[in-house]
Amino acid sequence: MEQGANYEGQPIHEPTGWWSRYVFSQDHKIIALQYITVALAIGLTGMFLSLMMRMQLGFPGLFESIDAGSYYQDVTMHGMIMVIYLLTALFLGGFGNYLIPLMLGSRDMAFPFVNMLSFWVYFLSVIILVSSFFVESGPTGAGWTLYPPQSILEGTPGGDGAGIILMLASLAVFIIAFTMGGLNYITTVLQSRAKGMTLMRMPLIIWCIFLATFLGLLAFPALLVGAIMLIFDRVLETSFFMPEIFKGGEVLDYGGGSPVLFQHLFWFFGHPEVYIIALPAFGIISELISCHARKNIFGYNMMVWALIAIAGIAFIVWAHHMYVAGMNPYLGFFFATTTLIIAIPTAIKVYNWVITLWDANIKMTVPMLYCLAFLITFLIGGLTGLFLGNVAVDVPLSDTYFVVGHFHMVMAVSPFLALYGGLYHWYPSVTGRMLDDTLGQIHFWITFVGTYLIYFPMHYIGFLGVPRRYYSNEQYDFIPQSVNDLNQFITICALIVGASQFILLYNFVVSLYKGKEAGPNPWGACTLEWQALESPPGHGNWGEKLPVVYRWPYDYGLPGATADFVPQNVPDEQIT
């Protein structure tokens, strides 16, 4: 590929005033911060909702305001907020925006105006979502999967008002925002790389964000189609998904539709969504593990091909979420097989991370702690996935707390550990200051140990057959008292872990003013974002001259070099 054909001509959109600099900014770094701020704010709301659920499960009836209806609303909004509005937005909109141009040696995204628009449309989607808390009868309580017929029928918590319509509208708007951002990421990665930055010299996190964006662009249309059709069914009383329904002895106007069709559309999006979140987390771990172990990443090419394989296979496993929906056994066999096959490229990645650590000069920094925690957590979450991927094992475990434990380990705790590691690692690049290490360690240990204490017991509760989504476990003979005791314990742990997240926020704010000066490259990293002239990088990132890349991004411990790392923009003759 012809490199650098356009780079000298890349426009610099110098902002002229406060509004264009900080609010309607077209600078990718500001847009990244806007994404991160909004995503973390809505994420805190999501965390608060989960604590409400935990209070009910651990101490039933303690809060009179939590009734069955509001419990389901909390469950629904928690799930949707965390998966879509927090993690997807933060990884791709936040990390993607910040890192793609900087790591590729570009001045900005290929289309800065569209990039700005992407954030504001995302913000609009969050506003629409939040507004559903304030409409009559509140947000939808149909579960985050929004399965019809229940999701759009009156009588479902939040179903009498506009809650479900606002949710679907918000998702549609989010998808538009994501598409605008995604087209930008793809174009920037393919077109705006610095001279010498071949595809196989890109940092792995850029590969991960690039592929996750592709997954999103190809998967979100399925959700969009499903959401539009569901709005039709709700507002116009059409019957895309709605079968014949009797309510209180009366036949409703619906008839003939297929709820399973929605499930297919939803999960065709839903499973790739897991990887839209997981791939950027993989990328962060790859960067951090190499840098903080001062060793080149093991098997770069293999890592890239494993990522491509994961992204491809992610599209042919969706129906493993639907084993109990009524499925031809041969189809179940097919999806179980593809599901288990995806373990191969994933295992390649995990082995490569472990081998990277082998005999390395491991620095026990906070980002490294998060990497190690991620490896263990992702392994455990992945192993329980092997259980659930098998139809015969999945059927009895379906809809139990085993599933809740599994998916929280693999797509809540693991991505969060990567996310936090990434925040600690790149905070100095954004602010020019280091986060406080002691606070970081405290935050890490409480979060890491605490999340295990929360989710590990859920696997046992699930084995006992305790169903998920139950508002109260008290009136069932098959649920022993020990489950309620365990639930109390989990709730207390959840409260502690929840409260400990404010340590991170406190650290963010205090370090902004009092943190140790970071200097240009505090971790001694090879990638380009640390090689900018200014720290933090200024507008246009590189001053007058764009960087030229001479090597791959993981040249740690190069024989003959004076330092233990060689940045990507240093030519061979300057190494010694």
Next chain:
Amino acid sequence: MGLTHGQVFVYTLMTVISILFLFITNAYLFRMNFEDWNPVPIPSLLWVNTGSLILASVGMAWAKSGAKRSSVQTIKVGLIIGGLFAVTFVTGQTLAWQELSSSGYFLTVNPANTFFYLITALHAMHVIGGVAAWFYVAVKTFQQDQSILQPESIGLLGTYWHYMLLVWVLLFMLLLTT
């Protein structure tokens, strides 16, 4: 690869839109097997509308060729034909909806009706999106009376117009044959 930023953007966008229509087609083929499916009689106006879209595409191809030859006059004529016939197409589609609903084929009566309206509306919305981009390019073109007028933008508009025609022909065939 030799592609411009705009080309990568538009080609990726067209891929995403293709996926969208692929899903809606899948859902259509899935749903039509159910007992309550009652096919919609296709209004003959759709043939006329298809002709409009073909003319729009021809107009835009003309503009593209004008951009290649730096012929300002050809670009302008091509752009006008391309834009006007695209608007004619969308107007024609709304007339077709009116014709259908006035003969009792309302949106909610049968899933086949709902799909007909949904599919044609989704396609029309994408054409309207294209018209918005056309408007932007056309205004710029008519403001600057000389030189080679944005050959890249005109080329991309043309590509999008041909693509919208292709999508429509496929959707129309789907509606006609099922």
